[in-house]
Amino acid sequence: MYISQAMHGIAYGMILFLIASGLNIIFGMMGILNMAHAAFFMLAGYFCYTVVGITGNFWLGLLIAPVLTACLGVLMERILIRRSHAAGHFGELILTMGVASVIVALIKKIWGTESLPLRVPDILQGMVSIAGMNYPIYRLFVIGLALGVLALMMLLLYRTRLGKIVRAAVSDRDMVNALGININLVFMFVFGVGTWMAGLAGVVIAPLLTVFPGLADQVGMDAFIVVVTGGLGSLAGAFIVAIIFGLLNSFGVQFVSQFAPVLMVAFMALVLAFRPNGLFGAKDR
Amino acid sequence: MKNNLSVKIILWIAGLILLTGLPHVIGIYYTNMVVAFAIFSVFALSLNMLLGFTGLLSFGHAMFFGMGGYGTALALTHIPGLAVIPAVGIGAATAVLLALILSPLVVRVSGTAFAMLHLAFGQLLFVVALKLYKITGGEDGIGNFPMPGLFTESLSTSPVHFYYLAMIILGLCVWLMWFVTKTPFGQIQVGIRDNARRIDYLGYQVPQTKAVVYVLSAFFAGIAGSLYGLSHNLVSAEGSLGLWMSFYPIIATMIGGVGSFFGPILGVAVFQGIDELILRYTESTELVMGVILILVVMFLPAGLMGFISSLMLRLKSRSCKNQS
Amino acid sequence: MNILETRNLQHSFGPLKVLFGVDLQIAQGERHAVIGPNGAGKTTLFNTITGTYRPTAGEVFFNGKNITGFPPYRLARIGVGRSFQITSTFANLTAFQNIRLAILAKDGIRFNLFRKVDQMKKISQETDEMLQRINLYEDRHTKASALSYGKSRALEISMALATDPELVLLDEFAAGMSKEETQDAVALIRRLTEGKTVVLIEHDMDVVFSLADRITVLHYGKILATGKPEDIRNNQDVKDAYLGDLEV
Numbered sequence: 001m002y003i004s005q006a007m008h009g010i011a012y013g014m015i016l017f018l019i020a021s022g023l024n025i026i027f028g029m030m031g032i033l034n035m036a037h038a039a040f041f042m043l044a045g046y047f048c049y050t051v052v053g054i055t056g057n058f059w060l061g062l063l064i065a066p067v068l069t070a071c072l073g074v075l076m077e078r079i080l081i082r083r084s085h086a087a088g089h090f091g092e093l094i095l096t097m098g099v100a101s102v103i104v105a106l107i108k109k110i111w112g113t114e115s116l117p118l119r120v121p122d123i124l125q126g127m128v129s130i131a132g133m134n135y136p137i138y139r140l141f142v143i144g145l146a147l148g149v150l151a152l153m154m155l156l157l158y159r160t161r162l163g164k165i166v167r168a169a170v171s172d173r174d175m176v177n178a179l180g181i182n183i184n185l186v187f188m189f190v191f192g193v194g195t196w197m198a199g200l201a202g203v204v205i206a207p208l209l210t211v212f213p214g215l216a217d218q219v220g221m222d223a224f225i226v227v228v229t230g231g232l233g234s235l236a237g238a239f240i241v242a243i244i245f246g247l248l249n250s251f252g253v254q255f256v257s258q259f260a261p262v263l264m265v266a267f268m269a270l271v272l273a274f275r276p277n278g279l280f281g282a283k284d285r
Numbered sequence: 286m287k288n289n290l291s292v293k294i295i296l297w298i299a300g301l302i303l304l305t306g307l308p309h310v311i312g313i314y315y316t317n318m319v320v321a322f323a324i325f326s327v328f329a330l331s332l333n334m335l336l337g338f339t340g341l342l343s344f345g346h347a348m349f350f351g352m353g354g355y356g357t358a359l360a361l362t363h364i365p366g367l368a369v370i371p372a373v374g375i376g377a378a379t380a381v382l383l384a385l386i387l388s389p390l391v392v393r394v395s396g397t398a399f400a401m402l403h404l405a406f407g408q409l410l411f412v413v414a415l416k417l418y419k420i421t422g423g424e425d426g427i428g429n430f431p432m433p434g435l436f437t438e439s440l441s442t443s444p445v446h447f448y449y450l451a452m453i454i455l456g457l458c459v460w461l462m463w464f465v466t467k468t469p470f471g472q473i474q475v476g477i478r479d480n481a482r483r484i485d486y487l488g489y490q491v492p493q494t495k496a497v498v499y500v501l502s503a504f505f506a507g508i509a510g511s512l513y514g515l516s517h518n519l520v521s522a523e524g525s526l527g528l529w530m531s532f533y534p535i536i537a538t539m540i541g542g543v544g545s546f547f548g549p550i551l552g553v554a555v556f557q558g559i560d561e562l563i564l565r566y567t568e569s570t571e572l573v574m575g576v577i578l579i580l581v582v583m584f585l586p587a588g589l590m591g592f593i594s595s596l597m598l599r600l601k602s603r604s605c606k607n608q609s
Numbered sequence: 610m611n612i613l614e615t616r617n618l619q620h621s622f623g624p625l626k627v628l629f630g631v632d633l634q635i636a637q638g639e640r641h642a643v644i645g646p647n648g649a650g651k652t653t654l655f656n657t658i659t660g661t662y663r664p665t666a667g668e669v670f671f672n673g674k675n676i677t678g679f680p681p682y683r684l685a686r687i688g689v690g691r692s693f694q695i696t697s698t699f700a701n702l703t704a705f706q707n708i709r710l711a712i713l714a715k716d717g718i719r720f721n722l723f724r725k726v727d728q729m730k731k732i733s734q735e736t737d738e739m740l741q742r743i744n745l746y747e748d749r750h751t752k753a754s755a756l757s758y759g760k761s762r763a764l765e766i767s768m769a770l771a772t773d774p775e776l777v778l779l780d781e782f783a784a785g786m787s788k789e790e791t792q793d794a795v796a797l798i799r800r801l802t803e804g805k806t807v808v809l810i811e812h813d814m815d816v817v818f819s820l821a822d823r824i825t826v827l828h829y830g831k832i833l834a835t836g837k838p839e840d841i842r843n844n845q846d847v848k849d850a851y852l853g854d855l856e857v
Contacts, residue, residue, distance in 0.1 A: 036434075080579060083581055084582050084586070088586070089397075090342050093400065094536075094578055095582040095583070096577040098574075098576070098577070099575065100575070101571045101574055101575030101578070102571075105572035106572065108569075109569065150590075188349075199376070203533060205608065221404070221408055225401075227401075228402065232397060234397070262412060265406065268405055269406070272390065272398070273390050274404060276393045276394040276398060277398060281398075449836075464725075467711050467725045468724060468726055468730075469718045469719075469726045470719075470721055471726070472706060472713065472726055474712050476699050478700070479700075480698065480700070481769070483686075483697050483698065483699065485681040486685055486690070486691060486769075487682075487710060488685030488686045489719055490682050490719075491681060493681075494719070505617045604681060
């Protein structure tokens with residue numbers, strides 16, 4: 001009982017982490033908190049729904065939908081964000097908020113407001129029993145996938161030249177610029193990867209919660225809370241807090257059902273009361 | 286100088302006469318619209334106290350708007366024979382109370398963390414208001430509470446009466462907020478926006494100053510929310526505490542211009558105009574508002590007020606050139 | 610009695626130790642320069658004295674009172690002011706409004722919500738006087754961000770002095786100035802700091818020797834020498850430290 005509850009929690013935490021780390025690398029790199037991130041996350045769910053509707057293949061959806069989402073993210077960065085520096089930091093926040101609003105509106109126009117179910121392929125259905133316990137396969141798959149992406153990110157960040165540049169740019173943007181590296185290209189890439197991760201999360205969450213226009217608000221808000229509590233720009237912070245939140249969420253639903261969201265915000269308030277920049281946050285920039 | 290003063294006085298009197306006669310000229314529908322305009326102007330101005338004058342962006346300002354509404358509605362429901370002005374006062378006091386509770390935490394952060402913290406608290410309050418249905422009426426909210434008039438039996442039967450009451454209170458609020466920007470405190474506030482560290486080194490306490498601004502801002506947002514509840518005779522979570530209510534004043538302020546005191550009022554006027562048009566032609570408010578936000582940030586980063594003042598500057602320099 | 614004293618002042622950034630026990634003594638009314646090669650810890654010394662950082666160890670005394678770890682606003686109120694190496698004014702306010710904020714701070718007007726600041730005659734008058742003393746009266750309605758470099762530096766320094774501190778710490782006030790601007794700034798400081806105690810960090814040796822009554826040389830987070838300008842000029846250790854640096 002508790003173990004399956006914990007599994008729910010960890011799976012949800014992993015999905016939160018996927019969204020949050022996407023947000024985080026964009027913030028760390030560019031200093032922009034992308035308010036449209038949750039909308040991209042939701043959009044990917046809809047893309048996947050359509051791809052599965054056409055081809056009947058979930059795996060194809062898992063592959064295509066995040067990439068499509070990433071393309072849109074890159075477009076937004078190139079066309080809108082890059083040209084809005086005059087409006088300053090708040091301007092960027094509000095711009096991305098506008099994009100989020102447009103995406104949600106378009107989703108309602110194209111796919112309607114009902115919640116759309118997404119079926120998981122048979123191979124991921126059902127339970128698997130390990131050491132006398134039954135685990136839902138799909139949740140294990142989600143956890144595995146998220147860990148895989150995490151490993152991939154780590155490899156990319158710590159084993160490649162590009163990763164080095166990204167990490168350097170996170171700590172000192174101007175310096176990297178001064179070194180003659182095409183920072184715009186790096187920004188574009190980072191934005192792409194960030195939205196791709198959101199897209200991936202959107203696809204894997206779709207079979208669990210179905211796809212509906214309120215998804216961005218519901219899960220997106222949790223992801224934002226994770227990022228702020230963990231510390232903006234900190235991947236480790238996001239990971240730990242995402243897992244804590246996932247568990248708080250699933251056990252919260254179990255014990256104080258209606259007030260689960262309250263638990264998370266209360267946790268955040270507690271953390272921020274002692275560490276205003278989040279658990280692992282650097283100084284405000 | 287003297288001439289200027291008398292022109293000013295004449296303009297003020299003309300404005301007052303216009304406002305007094307307005308409801309009899311434009312009818313009930315537009316009178317209510319003017320009241321809504323005044324309410325949202327005060328709400329947006331209260332947000333701009335934080336955003337434009339202290340450099341703090343809040344994504345949860347609806348908290349105070351909603352607290353004002355709930356405070357007033359609950360007071361009128363449960364305290365028999367309560368007059369309307371004390372009820373508005375209770376609403377504002379409720380908002381102030383919330384601000385006092387939050388201020389020790391929020392004054393320590395700024396920038397993105399401040400914005401997100403408020404987003405979270407706003408959502409928290411929204412959920413709590415939905416769940417505590419025994420007190421707040423849940424999704425239905427609190428409606429049909431008594432609305433004693435000052436001179437009449439009930440405000441709800443006399444919209445013109447309510448118009449006068451609301452306009453007097455809101456007018457006073459606008460004047461007070463404007464006055465604050467002119468005081469020494471207002472200068473320190475702007476100093477924090479520009480350079481909080483230097484303010485500290487000059488001998489001012491930054492967190493305490495921020496806390497006072499925060500509470501003042503909550504007070505005015507509370508009054509706006511209280512009057513909003515009265516104008517609909519209904520206070521609900523979705524209507525007064527929802528995310529949209531937090532974004533509304535931000536968008537209006539952005540459209541009008543963050544940097545100027547009267548920018549938000551202009552923004553609310555434009556916003557309401559657009560809203561009227563949108564409702565006539567399409568039901569997709571989200572889409573149009575999103576596009577407007579994007580366009581404003583891209584092309585009018587200083588808002589309409591910024592655009593107008595840069596236009597004036599250009600005209601002036603051109604006329605100067607022509608003279609020489 | 611010394612107006613400012615640090616005892617065994619130490620500071621580290623994580624594993625990196627920057628100050629290794631500094632004992633600084635500043636006498637009432639003197640102009641004291643702190644010099645030293647880059648990375649000697651001069652600005653860190655200032656920051657630990659003026660409350661930007663809390664020192665890792667050691668104590669700071671002002672007029673015999675222990676002020677270790679006081680936040681900047683408290684120091685400002687008891688009479689310790691400072692200026693910054695990188696100009697730190699209020700960019701969107703006019704020169705007049707900048708100085709006025711300092712004057713208001715001096716008079717302890719902090720939460721006055723009941724009077725228009727423009728109608729406070731005494732404050733405006735004092736502000737104008739200050740602006741005249743620093744030759745910025747003509748530019749009083751110019752935004753700080755639109756002032757020329759020399760003028761914005763003058764504004765920076767005079768904001769520290771307009772709060773009328775007993776002790777003022779000036780962090781490289783002449784940084785980035787032309788020869789002429791530097792001369793003006795030195796004259797300005799002479800005029801404005803009469804009767805005050807001044808501690809200044811400076812790289813320009815002409816400035817140091819023309820302004821300072823005494824000099825402290827900081828080297829790798831320690832005091833290498835303290836004394837009158839001519840003593841420092843002839844000090845072998847100091848020569849070695851600077852020459853050694855030049856060779857590297």
